[in-house]
């Protein structure tokens with residue numbers, strides 16, 4: 793994400809960058825599933841993520857509701873991308889991914905790492921959640937200007953808990 797320009801004074805900058813990274817990783821998730829019969833929706837995996845997020849929030853001594861809500865939005869955003877890419881690849885076979893990464897061994901470990909990093913940033917900003925989130929000091933345009941419409945929409949979905957809080 794070297795091209796991202798996030799204001800250094802923005803305490804939520806790292807969190808936003810991680811959310812964007814997760815949205816971009818959804819391309820790899822979609823590539824792992826497309827044409828393999830694996831469904832985009834995996835409610836069991838979703839529940840595992842949410843349970844782990846709640847447990848880790850409790851372990852860190854922070855309220856678990858907002859982190860769970862944040863991760864629900866991340867999952868929703870991932871599905872926006874995956875559904876969009878599936879449709880795109882159905883229509884345009886020439887744009888299909890060149891290879892099929894393995895979901896369990898290649899893709900989910902990257903998602904798990906992002907989960908840890910996102911939880912770390914949520915923890916780092918816990919004192920600021922309410923007031924600052926309302927300030928809207930995100931420089932979202934800078935973050936997403938290079939993304940296509942599908943990914944811009946997914947980023948908006950992934951950050952909704954912050955804007956809407």
Ligand SMILES: O=C(O)C(=O)C[C@]1(C(=O)O)C=C[C@@H](O)C=C1
Pocket residue numbers: 821832833834835837838841866867868870871895900903
């Ligand atoms: O791990 C997957 O299978 C994904 O598609 C990723 C993800 C997520 O965002 O974490 C998204 C949708 C699924 O329902 C479960 C999890």
